[in-house]
Amino acid sequence: MSEQKPASRNELMVVAAARALKGKRVCFVGVGLPNIAVNLAKRTVAPQMELVYEAGVFGASPARLPLSIGDPTIVTGSTATVSMHDLFGLYLQGGRIDVGFLGGAQIDKYGNLNTTVIGDYTAPKTRLPGSGGACEIAINAKEIMVIMRQSTRSFVQKLDFRTSPGHLGGAAASATLRKEQGWGGNGPSVVVTDLAVYGFNSDGEMELRSIHPGATLDEVKGSIGWELRVPANVPETPAPTTEELRLIREELDPTGAYV
Amino acid sequence: MSGATGSKLRSMRDAIAAHVHDGDTVAIEGFTHCISFAAGHEIIRQKRRNLTLARMTPDLVYDQMVAAGCAKKLIFSWLGNPGVGSLHAIRRRTEPAALAAGETLLEVEEYSHHGMVGRYVAGAHRLPFYPLRSYSESDLPNVNPLIRQVESPYGDGKIWAVPPLNPDVAIIHAQRADEEGNVQMWGLLGCQKEAAFAAKRVIAVVEKIVPTSVVRADPNRTIIPGLIVDAVVHEPYGAHPSYVQGGYDRDNAFYREWDAISRDAAATDAWLKEWVYDLPDRAAYVAKFGAAYFKNLTPTSAPSGAVDYGDYR
Numbered sequence: 001m002s003e004q005k006p007a008s009r010n011e012l013m014v015v016a017a018a019r020a021l022k023g024k025r026v027c028f029v030g031v032g033l034p035n036i037a038v039n040l041a042k043r044t045v046a047p048q049m050e051l052v053y054e055a056g057v058f059g060a061s062p063a064r065l066p067l068s069i070g071d072p073t074i075v076t077g078s079t080a081t082v083s084m085h086d087l088f089g090l091y092l093q094g095g096r097i098d099v100g101f102l103g104g105a106q107i108d109k110y111g112n113l114n115t116t117v118i119g120d121y122t123a124p125k126t127r128l129p130g131s132g133g134a135c136e137i138a139i140n141a142k143e144i145m146v147i148m149r150q151s152t153r154s155f156v157q158k159l160d161f162r163t164s165p166g167h168l169g170g171a172a173a174s175a176t177l178r179k180e181q182g183w184g185g186n187g188p189s190v191v192v193t194d195l196a197v198y199g200f201n202s203d204g205e206m207e208l209r210s211i212h213p214g215a216t217l218d219e220v221k222g223s224i225g226w227e228l229r230v231p232a233n234v235p236e237t238p239a240p241t242t243e244e245l246r247l248i249r250e251e252l253d254p255t256g257a258y259v
Numbered sequence: 260m261s262g263a264t265g266s267k268l269r270s271m272r273d274a275i276a277a278h279v280h281d282g283d284t285v286a287i288e289g290f291t292h293c294i295s296f297a298a299g300h301e302i303i304r305q306k307r308r309n310l311t312l313a314r315m316t317p318d319l320v321y322d323q324m325v326a327a328g329c330a331k332k333l334i335f336s337w338l339g340n341p342g343v344g345s346l347h348a349i350r351r352r353t354e355p356a357a358l359a360a361g362e363t364l365l366e367v368e369e370y371s372h373h374g375m376v377g378r379y380v381a382g383a384h385r386l387p388f389y390p391l392r393s394y395s396e397s398d399l400p401n402v403n404p405l406i407r408q409v410e411s412p413y414g415d416g417k418i419w420a421v422p423p424l425n426p427d428v429a430i431i432h433a434q435r436a437d438e439e440g441n442v443q444m445w446g447l448l449g450c451q452k453e454a455a456f457a458a459k460r461v462i463a464v465v466e467k468i469v470p471t472s473v474v475r476a477d478p479n480r481t482i483i484p485g486l487i488v489d490a491v492v493h494e495p496y497g498a499h500p501s502y503v504q505g506g507y508d509r510d511n512a513f514y515r516e517w518d519a520i521s522r523d524a525a526a527t528d529a530w531l532k533e534w535v536y537d538l539p540d541r542a543a544y545v546a547k548f549g550a551a552y553f554k555n556l557t558p559t560s561a562p563s564g565a566v567d568y569g570d571y572r
Binding site for chain 1: 290291292315316335336337338339341342343345349350353354355356369370371372373376377380391392393394395396397398399402415416417445446447448449450452453502504508509511514558561
């Protein structure tokens with residue numbers, strides 16, 4: 001085999017997200033990059049993982065990368081294909097989902113997400129798709145992972161609209177409210193971008209965990225709209241292995257449509 | 260609601276003429292799978308106006324109907340071109356800066372997926388609301404006053420609620436039905452069953468009409484009984500460019516093409532003229548694409564194993 005090309009930033013994102021899924025059992029999958037990350041995790045760090053698609057599939061075994069969330073390949077060979085009432089009621093709100101993937105047009109430092117509008121709701125500058133299942137995934141999945149590219153437009157001080165709650169205005173209030181209202185989930189745990197990996201500290205605020213190879217701290221801080229918490233000694237995200245890159249390039253996204 | 264017996268087989272033209280009226284609330288359901296584009300196009304041809312269009316995911320079918328001037332309002336939970344991007348005709352009617360002269364903004368009423376499913380469930384069950392845990396600390400209830408909180412009668416605090424949705428007509432695509440409208444479907448079921456039971460009238464559109472004996476040989480596969488169906492339309496490839504599990508694949512290339520077409524209002528109008536107004540019906544649409552086109556969308560076979568129901572005389 002000829003020498004591998006170095007990993008692109010999208011590949012770094014996908015690999016970091018896949019590794020965060022190590023040992024997870026039931027994962028609610030989105031389309032695009034999350035879908036590739038989850039399928040990569042299933043082939044590497046989480047072989048027992050059940051893939052759940054909001055369209056009504058538990059235990060999917062997709063033979064190709066689905067373009068849409070409702071592609072027929074997620075049905076054929078799945079463990080169970082169910083109505084959406086069952087999927088959202090029995091599986092998601094019923095507390096059977098360990099990890100949900102979300103993204104968005106905007107995220108704030110507490111991991112709250114906007115997928116509804118840019119600008120004023122009644123007269124939007126940009127009308128975005130809206131919640132879909134995101135609002136209930138944020139509330140009911142035990143843990144939320146976020147994949148999105150970072151920029152000062154997307155990592156903002158204040159959301160234009162809060163579609164899906166994260167750690168609200170801070171961890172203490174969020175934990176109390178989650179308990180009082182009987183939420184199934186604990187909120188966002190990991191955010192993976194094209195530059196870095198973030199976790200959340202005890203205040204529920206996003207905190208830098210590692211910087212991808214090739215990215216710099218200045219670049220990371222310069223593309224975030226708030227004063228980022230940076231612990232001492234931030235490590236570099238471990239580079240993708242030859243095998244991880246091979247799986248992405250040859251099996252998961254051979255045409256390079258997503259990564 | 261029907262209750263009539265005997266054959267309900269109708270042409271799409273007759274079914275739409277009889278059951279879809281100006282000002283109706285219409286739900287053409289099907290989550291990515293089995294979306295009746297054939298019905299949407301016939302509604303466009305018959306120039307229905309002031310419709311309230313309900314669907315979890317408006318998809319291309321409502322983008323086309325909005326572009327054709329059929330709609331005054333959308334009720335939905337996810338407004339996009341799945342896997343591709345935006346619905347541009349709808350964006351032109353929801354973003355003030357993009358609004359053309361003489362056009363008005365569409366009314367929008369939005370939920371989450373679970374909320375939309377719950378609205379159909381409440382409607383189908385004749386209940387005043389559907390309770391769910393979604394919407395806590397989301398801004399959605401601030402912009403949709405129909406999403407409300409109720410106190411649990413069992414002292415467990417407050418829970419969010421959505422109101423019933425009872426469309427005037429639900430239009431459901433599926434693999435097969437008999438002439439009485441007993442509908443069988445497999446693959447992604449979406450909320451076809453819930454929307455149909457919630458609706459005042461139901462049009463079932465199917466790829467294949469089968470004898471009742473075929474339905475009765477596999478009763479677990481029936482999602483909608485003929486009891487609630489008003490018209491059955493036989494419309495092969497009627498869900499294209501969406502798909503039918505085991506029949507034909509999703510035409511992802513067209514979903515991508517629509518992105519380019521729909522960005523431009525004139526190109527959208529030209530597409531509607533060529534593919535909807537200038538064609539008499541779905542059969543002509545299928546013929547215009549040609550048999551080879553659909554052959555390329557046909558999957559290889561993966562049949563289920565048969566189950567044994569037993570004979571209990």
